[in-house]
Structure formats: C-alpha cells, structure tokens
Amino acid sequence: xxxxxxxxxxxxxxxxxxxxxxxxxxxxxxxxxxxxxxxxxxxxxxxxxxxxxxxxxxxxxxxxxxxxxxxxxxxxxxxxxxxxxxxxxxxxxxxxxxxxxxxxxxxxxxxxxxxxxxxxxxxxxxxxxxxxxxxxxxxxxxxxxxxxxxxxxxxxxxxxxxxxxxxxxxxxxxxxxxxxxxxxxxxxxxxxxxxxxxxxxxxxxxxxxxxxxxxxxxxxxxxxx
Amino acid sequence: xxxxxxxxxxxxxxxxxxxxxxxxxxxxxxxxxxxxxxxxxxxxxxxxxxxxxxxxxxxxxxxxxxxxxxxxxxxxxxxxxxxxxxxxxxxxxxxxxxxxxxxxxxxxxxxxxxxxxxxxxxxxxxxxxxxxxxxxxxxxxxxxxxxxxxxxxxxxxxxxxxxxxxxxxxxxxxxxxxxxxxxxxxxxxxxxxxxxxxxxxxxxxxxxxxxxxxxxxxxxxxxxxxxxxxxxxxxxxxxxxxxxxxxxxxxxxxxxxxx
Amino acid sequence: xxxxxxxxxxxxxxxxxxxxxxxxxxxxxxxxxxxxxxxxxxxxxxxxxxxxxxxxxxxxxxxxxxxxxxxxxxxxxxxxxxxxxxxxxxxxxxxxxxxxxxxxxxxxxxxxxxxxxxxxxxxxxxxxxxxxxxxxxxxxxxxxxxxxxxxxxxxxxxxxxxxxxxxxxxxxxxxxxxxxxxxxxxxxxxxxxxxxxxxxxxxxxxxxxxxxxxxxxxxxxxxxxxxxxxxxxxxxxxxxxxxxxxxxxxxxxxxxxxxxxxxxxxxxxxxxxxxxxxxxxxxxxxxxxxxxxxxxxxxxxxxxxxxxxxxxxxxxxxxxxxxxxxxxxxxxxxxxxxxxxxxxxxxxxxxxxxxxxxxxxxxxxxxxxxxxxxxxxxxxxxxxxxxxxxxxxxxxxxxxxxxxxxxxxxxxxxxxxxxxxxxxxxxxxxxxxxxxxxxxxxxxxxxxxxxxxxxxxxxxxxxxxxxxxxxxxxxxxxxxxx
Numbered sequence: 001x002x003x004x005x006x007x008x009x010x011x012x013x014x015x016x017x018x019x020x021x022x023x024x025x026x027x028x029x030x031x032x033x034x035x036x037x038x039x040x041x042x043x044x045x046x047x048x049x050x051x052x053x054x055x056x057x058x059x060x061x062x063x064x065x066x067x068x069x070x071x072x073x074x075x076x077x078x079x080x081x082x083x084x085x086x087x088x089x090x091x092x093x094x095x096x097x098x099x100x101x102x103x104x105x106x107x108x109x110x111x112x113x114x115x116x117x118x119x120x121x122x123x124x125x126x127x128x129x130x131x132x133x134x135x136x137x138x139x140x141x142x143x144x145x146x147x148x149x150x151x152x153x154x155x156x157x158x159x160x161x162x163x164x165x166x167x168x169x170x171x172x173x174x175x176x177x178x179x180x181x182x183x184x185x186x187x188x189x190x191x192x193x194x195x196x197x198x199x200x201x202x203x204x205x206x207x208x209x210x211x212x213x214x215x216x217x218x219x220x221x222x223x224x225x
Numbered sequence: 226x227x228x229x230x231x232x233x234x235x236x237x238x239x240x241x242x243x244x245x246x247x248x249x250x251x252x253x254x255x256x257x258x259x260x261x262x263x264x265x266x267x268x269x270x271x272x273x274x275x276x277x278x279x280x281x282x283x284x285x286x287x288x289x290x291x292x293x294x295x296x297x298x299x300x301x302x303x304x305x306x307x308x309x310x311x312x313x314x315x316x317x318x319x320x321x322x323x324x325x326x327x328x329x330x331x332x333x334x335x336x337x338x339x340x341x342x343x344x345x346x347x348x349x350x351x352x353x354x355x356x357x358x359x360x361x362x363x364x365x366x367x368x369x370x371x372x373x374x375x376x377x378x379x380x381x382x383x384x385x386x387x388x389x390x391x392x393x394x395x396x397x398x399x400x401x402x403x404x405x406x407x408x409x410x411x412x413x414x415x416x417x418x419x420x421x422x423x424x425x426x427x428x429x430x431x432x433x434x435x436x437x438x439x440x441x442x443x444x445x446x447x448x449x450x451x452x453x454x455x456x457x458x459x460x461x462x463x464x465x466x467x468x469x470x471x472x473x474x475x476x477x478x479x480x481x482x483x484x
Numbered sequence: 485x486x487x488x489x490x491x492x493x494x495x496x497x498x499x500x501x502x503x504x505x506x507x508x509x510x511x512x513x514x515x516x517x518x519x520x521x522x523x524x525x526x527x528x529x530x531x532x533x534x535x536x537x538x539x540x541x542x543x544x545x546x547x548x549x550x551x552x553x554x555x556x557x558x559x560x561x562x563x564x565x566x567x568x569x570x571x572x573x574x575x576x577x578x579x580x581x582x583x584x585x586x587x588x589x590x591x592x593x594x595x596x597x598x599x600x601x602x603x604x605x606x607x608x609x610x611x612x613x614x615x616x617x618x619x620x621x622x623x624x625x626x627x628x629x630x631x632x633x634x635x636x637x638x639x640x641x642x643x644x645x646x647x648x649x650x651x652x653x654x655x656x657x658x659x660x661x662x663x664x665x666x667x668x669x670x671x672x673x674x675x676x677x678x679x680x681x682x683x684x685x686x687x688x689x690x691x692x693x694x695x696x697x698x699x700x701x702x703x704x705x706x707x708x709x710x711x712x713x714x715x716x717x718x719x720x721x722x723x724x725x726x727x728x729x730x731x732x733x734x735x736x737x738x739x740x741x742x743x744x745x746x747x748x749x750x751x752x753x754x755x756x757x758x759x760x761x762x763x764x765x766x767x768x769x770x771x772x773x774x775x776x777x778x779x780x781x782x783x784x785x786x787x788x789x790x791x792x793x794x795x796x797x798x799x800x801x802x803x804x805x806x807x808x809x810x811x812x813x814x815x816x817x818x819x820x821x822x823x824x825x826x827x828x829x830x831x832x833x834x835x836x837x838x839x840x841x842x843x844x845x846x847x848x849x850x851x852x853x854x855x856x857x858x859x860x861x862x863x864x865x866x867x868x869x870x871x872x873x874x875x876x877x878x879x880x881x882x883x884x885x886x887x888x889x890x891x892x893x894x895x896x897x898x899x900x901x902x903x904x905x906x907x908x909x910x911x912x913x914x915x916x917x918x919x920x921x922x923x924x925x926x927x928x929x930x931x932x933x934x935x936x937x938x939x940x941x942x943x944x945x946x947x948x949x950x951x952x953x954x955x956x957x958x959x960x961x962x963x964x965x966x
Contacts, residue, residue, distance in 0.1 A: 003787075004577035007733065010791040011558040017797060019556070023549045025741050032538055055761070110723070110776040114689050135759040144773040148722045152715055170744040180740045183705045185571075185771055186722070189763035194715035196677060197755070198630035198646060200653045201521050204677040207629055208684060209715025209762075245956045247915070251925060252949060254956035261960075273960045276918035284908055286857055288879030288899075292912035299916040327873075376858035409816045413856025420854060421941030422506035426515070426820045427856075428945065456946035 029171055044133040044166040045223065051136025055192025056205060057213040061224050067216050068098030071158060074214060075100055075123065084117075084154055085125040086146035091160060095125065106147055117149065123156035124210075130165035132173055132189070138215065139173060140188040148186050157210040159190070163219045234355040235309070240270040241352075242310045244300075246317045247279035248448040249469075256448060256469035260313040260349050263475055267357050271311075274303035280312075282320040285328065287415050294328055297321075301338055310345045311352045313471050314447050315378020318348040323381050348378060350387040350446050350470055363395040365477040371401045371440040373431065373454065373467065375447035376409050388446050388470055395477055401438035405430070412453035428457040436465055446470040498850035498899075500827060505854070508821040514650060518822050521649050525813040528756020529864070546749050547868040549742045550804035557794065560703040560736045561785065567706030571768035573781045581611035584786050588613060588695070588728055591782055592622050595726055597692040601684075603710070603717035604628040605697030606644055606807060607730045607786055610829045610842060613695075625691070627684050627716040629677060636663050642823030644830060645754050645809040650822050684716065694720030694778065698731035699806070700746060701783075704739050708783065710764040711750060713757075718764050727769070727778035733785050734794075734803035746806055749866035753808040789841035792893060798877060802837050804867040809834075811861035811871060817854055826851065833861035837874045840881075846895030849882035925955040 001009070039047075049059045062070045075083055080102065085095055087105035096103065102122070110117060126146045129139040138159055142148040151157050167173040170189070174180070179187070194209030205211055241264060245257040261271045277300060285293035300321075304310055312318035325339040353359045372392060374385040385407075392400050411417065411427025432454055435443050444467065445451050451467050458465050508514055533539040553560060565575045578584035584607075592600060600617060602608060602624055614624040614635075626635040630647035634640060637659050641647030648656070653671050660679055661669040667679055688694075696717055700709040708729050710717045721727045737743060751757045770777035793799045812818040812832025823831035828839040828848065836851040852875045855861075861871040882899035886892035914921055928951045935950045942949060954962075 002577070003579045003583055006579055007577055007785075007787045007791060008558050008561065010787075011561075011733075011794060014791075014795040014800075015797060016555065020548060020552045022738075023545060023552055023742060023745075025545065025549075025745055028541060028545045028745075032541060051758070106775060108775065111725075114723075118685055118689055137759055137763075142777075144771075144775065147775040147777070148718070149776045152718050152722065170747070171741065174740055174744065180705055183707055183740075183765070183767040185766070185768045185774065185777060187765040187767070188718075189759070190761065191759045192761050194713070195761055196629045196714045198628070198633065198648050198714075199651075199656055199673045199676055200517075201524050201646070201649070202653070202673040204673050206681065207677055207714035207716070208627070208681055208688075208719055245960075250956040251928060251951050254952050254954060254959050257956040258959055258963075275922075275957065275961065278915040278918060278921045281915075284911065286876060286879075287908070288876065288881075288883040289908040289912075290880055292908045295912045296915040299918075376856065376860075380859035380863055407860075409856045409858035409860070411816070411856060413858070416853070416856045418941040420502065420505065420817075421944035422502070422509050423817055423820055423854070424856075424941070425945035426509035427816055430820075452949060453946070456942075456949065459947040460943075460945055 025171065029169070039133070039168055041163065044168065045163050045217070045219070047133040048131055048136055048166050049217070051133070052192065052215060053136075055136055057136065057192045057215055059215045059217050061219050062216045063221060063224065064218055067160065067218065068094050068100075071095070071125070071216060072098045072100045074158070078123070078156060078212070080122040080156060082121050083123045083125055083158075084121050084150055086150065088145040089127055091127055106150055110147070110149060117153050121154045123158060124150040124154035125158045125160070126151050128159050128161045128165075130167060130173060130177065131161050132168070132170050133166050134169045136191055137170070138190040140190055141184045142186050142188065143184065151188065151190065152209045155206065155210055156212045156214065157193075158214045158216060160216045161218060163217055163223065237267075237357050238269065238309055240272060240306070240308045242304050242308055243271050243273045244277055244280070244310050244312045244317070244321070245273065246312065246314045246448065248452065249313060252452055253448045253469055256313055256471045259469070259475035260311070260471040262479070263353065263359075263471060264311065264357075267359060269357070272308070277303055280317040280320045281328070282317060282324075283414050285320065285324060290328060297325060297328060297339075298335070301342060304342065304345070307345070309347055309352065309356065310342070311347050311349055313349040313469065314449075315348050315375045315382045315384055316447050316449055318346050319377035319381035322346040348382045348384045348387070348446065350391055351382060351384045354387040354390050359391070361391065361394040361474065361478050363397045363477055364479065365395070365397050367397045367399065368442070369399040369401055369438070369440045370473075371403050371435050371438045371443040373410060373435065373443055373445040373450055375445065375450050378446055379407060384446070388444070391470070391474060392444065398477070401440045403438045404434040410450045410453050412449045414449065417453060425457070428453050432458050432461070432463070432465070436463070440465070442473075443467040444470050444473050501825065501850045501854065504825040504827065505821040508825045514822055515820065517650060517652065518819050521646065522813050522819045525755060529753055529810060529813070530756075532752040532756050532758060542745065542749055543866055543868050545745050546866055547804065549737060549746060550806070550867045553737045553742070554734065554794070554800060554803055556738065557733070557736065560738055561733060563703040564701055564706065564736050567703060568783055571706045573706065573768060573783055576782060576784045578784055578786045578788070580788050584611045584730065584784055584788070585613055585616035587784050588730070589616060589620055589622070591726065591728060592617070592693055593620070595692050597622055599687065599691040600624045600693040600695055601627050601687050601691040601720050601724065602631070603694070603696035603720040604631055604647075604712065605695060605730055606829060607697055607732055608695060609641065610788065611730075611786065613730075624695075625684075625687050627687070627720060629680050629714060629716075632680055632684065633659065640824070640829070642831065643809060643812060644807055650824065688719040688723045691724045693726045693728060694722075694724040695728045695730065696721050698729050698735055698783070699750065700743050701731060701736045702740050702743060703736055705767060707740065707765050707767045709743060709747070710762075710766070711747065711760050712764070713761040715762060718762055721764065721766055722777055725778060726780045726782070727766075728782045728784065730784040730786060733787055733790055734805075750806050750808050753810040753864065753866040789843070789894070793838070793841045795891070799841075799874065801869050802841070802874060804869050805834055805838065806867055807834070808866055810864045810866065814860040814864045816856070816858060816860065826854075833871045833875075837869075837871060837878065840878055840893065840895070844895030844898075845878070845882050845893055846898035849895065849899040852878035852882065922955075922957050925957060929954055929958070
C-alpha cells in the first residue's frame with residue numbers, strides 16, 4: 001500500500017457523524033453587512049485610500065489622459081533610473097508616450113537576466129485587476145506580459161488601478177470577477193509595501209519585496225483632489 | 226467557552242441549597258457562613274446538605290474521570306427538592322453546571338440527572354444579582370479594593386460582571402482595576418503542585434498587579450484563587466490579603482469589623 | 485535562558501519541561517520580552533474585533549467551514565490531488581516525517597540542488613527537514629526574517645508567527661555582526677532588515693529550489709494560498725526553478741469562497757492585521773509563454789499523526805486549527821515560559837494538543853498538564869477549538885489505557901503511575917463517604933498545628949496551607965443545634 005492509500009484508508013475508516021451542512025458564506029456575510037447600506041463608488045474610493053494609506057501605500061489620483069505624465073513626474077521625483085513594464089499590456093502604448101527615462105520591457109525569461117532584474121531595476125509598473133476597499137488591497141494577476149516578479153523585485157512598485165474596479169470585500173471580488181472558473185497560475189493580493197515586524201515587533205518596510213508601493217488611481221476629472 | 230448570556234433566571238425562591246465546596250469547607254469556612262448569612266438576610270431559607278463533599282473537579286481536571294464521576298454522583302442525591310443550588314465558587318459552579326453533563330455522557334440516565342442538576346446551579350454573586358436582585362447598604366468606611374475573578378467564573382459562568390456589580394453597590398468602596406485583570410492567577414488546582422515554577426510566576430505577577438492598584442484588600446469569589454494569592458503574599462511578607470466576596474459583602478453591609 | 489539546540493527537541497520528558505520552564509520564568513529579560521510582545525499582539529487583535537456579536541458570527545462560520553472540510557477530508561484531498569495534477573503540480577503523500585523528507589530530498593537530488601530557500605513553513609520544522617537536507621549536503625536557508633535570525637543563531641522558532649520574538653534587537657545586532665560577513669554592528673531595525681534583505685536576495689537568485697508552506701489548499705481550483713508580509717514567500721515560490729510546497733493534510737477547503745472568512749480571521753487573530761501585505765494564490769507552475777515562476781511544482785501532503793487525531797470525533801477538532809497563534813499570545817503559561825521551553829515545533833496551547841499526535845503521548849504527556857485550564861485559548865480561537873476540553877482529554881489518555889473499543893493513541897497511558905492512581909483512588913474513597921470525609925475534616929482541623937511546613941510544589945513560593953479551626957460542616961452543624 002502506498003502512503004496515499006494508507007492515509008486515505010485511515011481517514012475513511014474514521015467514524016463520521018452526520019455531514020455538517022455546507023457553510024453559507026454569502027448568507028453570513030450578507031447578515032454581517034445587513035446594517036450597512038450598499039456602498040457608493042465615492043465611499044469605496046475613500047475607504048480604499050484610507051486603508052491603503054494605513055499600509056503605507058501611496059495613492060496618487062490620475063486621469064486616463066494624464067497618468068503617464070504623472071508617472072513620469074513620480075519617477076523623476078523618486079530618482080527612478082529604470083522602470084520595468086510589460087510591453088504588450090493594455091497600457092503599454094500609453095506608457096511609452098510619456099518619455100519616461102529608463103523604460104525597459106520585461107521581455108525575456110527571468111533566468112536570462114536575473115542579476116539585472118535584482119541588481120539594476122529601480123521600479124516596476126503593473127496594471128491591476130481591481131482592488132478591495134475593506135482592507136486597502138490591490139488585486140494583481142500576473143501573466144505572460146506582466147510577470148510575477150514585476151511587482152516583487154524592483155524596490156518601487158507602481159500600480160495602475162481603475163477606481164471603478166474597487167470591490168467592497170475579497171469575497172465580493174472573487175464572486176464578481178468569477179475567479180473560480182479562470183484562476184491564473186498566480187493571483188496576488190497586495191496591501192502596501194513589503195514589511196516585517198520580526199525584530200522586537202518593530203515595523204520595518206522593504207523586507208524582501210518593494211520598499212514603496214505607489215498606486216495610480218484612475219478617477220474621473222471631478223474626483224481629482 | 227460556554228454561552229453565558231442566554232441564561233434565564235427564575236423568581237427569587239423561598240429556599241435554596243448551599244453547596245459549600247471542599248476548599249471552603251476546610252480552608253475558608255467563614256466564606257460559607259457569610260454566604261448563608263447574606264441569603265438568610267434576604268429571607269431565603271438555606272439548606273446545607275450535611276453529606277456534601279466536593280464537586281469532583283480536582284479529579285476531572287487531572288485526567289481521572291472515573292473518580293470525578295464517583296464523587297459527583299455522591300452529590301446527586303443531596304438535592305432532592307427543585308430548589309436552586311447556590312455555590313460560593315465560580316470554579317465549582319462551573320464544573321457542576323458545565324462539566325457534569327459531559328462527565329456522564331456514556332450513561333443517558335445519569336446524564337439526564339446531571340443536566341437537571343446543572344440547570345439549578347448558580348454561582349453566589351450571580352444568584353445574588355440576577356435572582357435575589359439584592360440591594361446592599363454599605364456600612365463600612367471608605368476602602369479601595371481590587372477584584373480578582375477566577376477563570377471559571379469569568380469564562381464558564383460569565384459572573385465577573387456580577388462580582389463587579391455587587392461591589393459597585395457599595396458607595397464606600399473604591400473599586401480599582403488591576404493590570405491584566407482577566408488573566409489567570411496561576412492556581413489551576415493540581416497545576417500549582419505540578420508546575421510550581423510557572424504557577425508561582427503567574428501568582429507573583431498577579432499579586433504585583435493587585436498591589437500596584439494601592440488597594441487595601443482584594444476580593445475574589447473563589448477560594449482557590451484566594452489561597453494561592455494570600456499564601457503567596459504571606460510568603461513575601463506583604464500585609465495585603467484578599468477575602469472572599471461573601472465575607473466582604475457581609476461585613477460591609479452588616480457593620481462588622483474586618484477580620 | 486539559552487534556547488535548546490536543534491535536535492534536543494521533539495522529546496519532552498516531564499523533567500526536561502519542568503527544568504526548562506523553571507529556567508525561563510527566572511529569566512527576567514525573557515519574561516519581559518514575551519510579556520511585552522504578547523500584550524502588543526493581544527491589543528492589536530482586540531482592536532480588530534470591536535463588535536463581540538459580529539466576531540461570534542465570524543467564528544461560528546469559520547468553525548463550520550473547518551468542520552465541513554474535515555468531515556469531507558478524504559474526498560477533498562482526492563479532489564485537490566486531481567485539480568493540482570491537472571494544473572501541472574506533482575502531488576506527493578507522506579505518512580510521517582521520514583517520508584516527507586525522503587520525497588523532498590529525492591526532488592532536490594534530481595535537480596542537483598545545493599541550496600534550497602525556504603519560506604515560512606511550520607510543517608517543514610515539524611518534520612525537521614533542514615536537518616535531513618544537511619545530512620545529504622543540501623543547504624536549507626530560512627528566508628522569513630525571523631526564521632533567518634533564529635537559524636543563524638542555531639535555534640528554533642519560539643513562536644509560530646513571530647519566530648524570533650525571544651530575541652532583542654541588541655542580540656540580533658550582535659548576531660549579524662558576528663555571523664554575516666562584512667557587517668558592522670548596528671541596532672537600527674531598518675538597517676538590520678536591510679542586511680537580511682541583501683543577504684537573502686543573493687540566495688533567492690542562486691537557489692535551485694524554493695520551499696513554502698501552505699495556509700489553505702483549495703480543492704475545487706487546485707490552488708495553494710500563502711499568507712505573508714515580507715515577500716519572501718513570493719520569492720521562494722517564484723524565483724527558483726522548482727517550488728515545493730509542504731502542508732498538513734488538514735489544510736484543504738472545498739471552495740474558493742471558503743477562503744476569505746478563514747483568511748480574515750487568521751490575520752486578525754494572529755497579528756491584529758486586517759490583511760497581510762501579500763496573499764499569494766498559486767494555481768500551477770509557469771505556463772508556456774510566461775517569463776517567471778517555477779517550471780516545476782510539487783505539493784507534499786503530510787499526515788504525521790494527523791489521522792490519529794482525525795479518527796476520534798473529539799480530538800478531530802484539533803485539526804480545525806489555522807495556525808494563527810492567538811492561543812499562545814493569550815496563554816498565561818506561554819507568556820511566562822516562551823516557546824522554547826515546550827521543546828516542540830508547536831508551542832503553547834495548540835502545541836499541547838497537537839504534539840501528542842505527532843510525537844506520541846510517551847514523549848509529550850507533560851504538555852497537556854502545562855495549563856491552568858483558564859480558558860483564554862479557547863476564548864480567542866478563531867475556529868472555536870475547545871482547547872481546554874482537549875487538554876483534559878489528553879490528560880485522561882496519558883493516565884489511562886485506551887477506553888475499551890477505542891484504538892490506543894500513540895504512547896497511550898505513558899503517564900500512568902501506581903502512586904498517582906492510588907492517590908486518586910484514595911481521594912475518591914474519601915469524598916464518596918460523607919461520614920469518613922467529615923471525620924477527616926474534624927481531624928485535619930484539630931491537628932492543624934501539625935500541618936507540614938513543606939507542601940510539595942505549593943510552598944515553593946507560598947506559606948503552607950493550614951486548615952481552619954473548624955470546618956464549614958461543623959459550623960453548619962453547630963448552627964443547626966442552636
């Protein structure tokens with residue numbers, strides 16, 4: 001008998017009480033939220049910004065026309081000499097119009113340029129699949145064009161977020177975006193820059209991943225500060 | 226641990242049983258007498274079955290359920306009338322109310338008896354507050370006191386609020402809150418004998434926290450915690466000593482001097 | 485207190501536990517670090533749950549998800565195996581620590597591995613993977629900052645969430661200056677973390693294999709979920725060519741929708757965070773066209789005593805655990821003695837109830853006694869494990885042979901002692917005979933002057949207990965006569 005068979009046999013031999021009814025996750029969550037009115041776009045934006053600020057994420061409001069310029073200004077202000085991005089992405093063409101110095105595409109498999117990625121890349125730019133207001137969280141689904149390490153290795157992560165894609169909760173995001181039928185190889189929730197409190201419960205940022213997370217929040221003109 | 230919020234309380238009865246507990250019997254009998262005094266002053270007839278011994282908790286928590294069952298069973302027949310059973314200890318009350326039914330889960334007949342008995346068990350401060358709805362008149366001098374609630378009283382019986390509510394009825398009593406108030410004093414029955422170093426560290430921290438309040442005395446509704454803390458304080462040569470809630474309430478409201 | 489060296493662990497004779505805990509409580513420094521850190525975590529958790537009624541509903545839901553998942557465990561494991569296999573992940577099963585280590589070593593040797601970087605994985609600690617890898621010449625490097633620090637000092641974690649909680653920044657500063665080449669002494673936490681970051685980034689680049697634990701495994705999608713703040717877990721699961729995940733068989737849930745309620749309670753209960761920096765959902769290795777991520781992925785499902793807990797309806801609730809560590813943060817015993825005194829991978833209340841299944845009661849029967857049954861653990865447990873009841877149950881199993889009709893637990897009855905049996909038999913004989921009991925009380929009160937001045941553990945730090953002048957029984961009897 002294999003280990004697999006032995007383990008499954010032992011589990012199946014265990015006495016079973018009546019099968020508990022399947023958990024009613026949506027029902028309980030609806031009940032917990034029952035005393036709250038449905039959120040508005042403005043409330044979701046406000047809550048997301050508040051929570052993301054708590055995680056030390058920097059939120060910059062931009063519009064669909066000015067974000068590349070805003071990103072260029074941020075890169076200059078932060079002394080970014082090289083910005084890694086995915087060249088096939090929906091925003092790539094726009095990004096290239098801004099004249100950002102040191103713009104470089106993530107074009108080759110990581111094995112071919114690991115040292116450069118780790119040692120000589122100041123910032124990475126990714127799109128996002130949305131966000132979660134309740135916790136101040138970005139949803140990022142890396143893919144062939146915007147690989148996993150784009151949001152992890154460079155010390156600064158710039159993320160473009162459409163304010164219309166902020167969900168109230170993780171459960172709602174999973175439902176509304178129908179995750180279960182299309183899980184990517186890697187899905188990420190990101191709430192602020194990398195951090196640790198492992199030394200005397202003192203918070204320090206930039207443990208292994210980005211030291212800074214900057215969210216370019218795509219809003220309408222009237223939602224600009 | 227257990228749902229405590231939902232308990233429905235009966236009207237004030239004419240008679241009750243008092244279950245004195247083994248620790249009070251041997252080490253703090255005054256607390257048992259003062260519990261009786263308080264109840265009688267409220268016009269309640271108190272019956273103390275002479276054959277009572279112990280709820281069985283020491284064996285139960287030490288991993289000897291057979292012995293716990295035998296001792297628990299010896300108490301079953303002592304409370305034949307449907308009167309409430311008042312216990313001046315959160316820990317023993319917790320055992321009778323919450324652990325008796327599971328102790329007899331292999332025997333439906335005994336379990337039914339255990340459940341019926343458990344239903345009638347009240348911790349003293351809970352009974353005075355919720356059933357008797359006692360109104361206390363303070364006759365004592367101004368005094369700063371701290372309150373230590375046993376873990377069973379707090380987490381099994383939910384009676385920490387009752388001890389506090391009773392003390393708050395006394396205008397002369399300045400009730401101090403101590404650091405880590407909800408934390409265990411380190412008694413734990415046989416734990417104090419089995420792991421003396423850890424138990425002592427916990428008791429030491431608790432008496433430090435009590436002392437820090439500047440209280441002149443502290444109150445607990447559990448004799449086990451009191452023995453643990455008082456003997457720790459004595460060993461340290463401290464004058465601070467705790468007393469049982471029943472005794473404190475009786476002295477404060479009956480104009481007796483503190484012993 | 486000096487932490488036990490590696491491999492002194494995993495066996496906990498009562499005398500050793502008592503020696504280590506006695507040393508720990510006398511270490512003012514350690515007492516202060518743990519008290520401070522636990523108070524901090526307790527406060528942060530409490531702030532996350534302002535509404536007790538809402539918390540109760542969330543706990544009830546989490547408990548139900550865990551119980552439902554456990555009730556269907558064999559089916560869900562098979563479903564998980566199918567979906568992971570479809571996603572291109574190799575699934576392995578390990579009955580015990582040796583199995584798990586052999587599987588991982590085989591994979592490592594196939595890839596001529598010299599260095600394995602590890603994200604935080606308590607199961608890998610449980611099976612002593614690092615030791616097994618070292619024996620075949622493979623370096624295993626911990627990359628969680630806390631784990632890196634304790635490994636650098638030749639220690640084991642003292643807390644499942646905060647592995648280096650027992651160390652001060654001065655100790656870590658000294659450690660880095662001594663052990664990391666080219667590093668000057670600094671007490672700046674930012675600089676210390678910067679040093680760890682620089683060292684470990686080099687290692688992420690050169691390691692052939694990355695190893696991680698798993699917080700939740702989702703059967704319907706074949707997804708492994710990892711919870712972390714630092715990003716080292718993402719590094720380990722993304723940069724090296726091979727990713728091996730290792731987990732206990734109990735971590736599986738049926739549906740993706742079951743994850744958010746557990747995840748939300750996990751981070752809030754553990755560190756008082758509404759969410760961690762990263763939640764990493766991995767559903768397979770690098771696909772064609774993707775430019776990073778491991779080319780090969782493995783999941784090792786570990787039993788190691790879990791099926792023993794599973795076969796008993798009451799003990800099964802042990803497996804509801806989501807490893808948040810709230811029980812240890814709130815445990816007055818853990819707070820006094822720290823994690824190393826327990827001698828096991830999992831310290832504190834959860835360790836007391838899970839270690840006997842992994843290591844046998846013969847090795848661990850003292851652990852369930854290291855509790856006052858104060859109930860703080862059960863009160864905060866996000867999945868409502870009745871920890872105090874399980875502690876009592878394991879005390880029973882340690883002191884007795886198996887109940888007729890029940891298979892014995894490993895090491896069943898190891899704490900049995902004729903003397904202790906006789907004490908409790910005598911106790912029951914006395915307390916079931918009221919006349920004898922009253923006579924005993926009469927004698928004890930009359931001869932109270934003869935009370936011994938040394939009373940076992942009691943007088944360690946207390947004056948002797950002395951019976952009152954008269955028992956309550958006598959006072960009541962006298963009153964009746966009046």
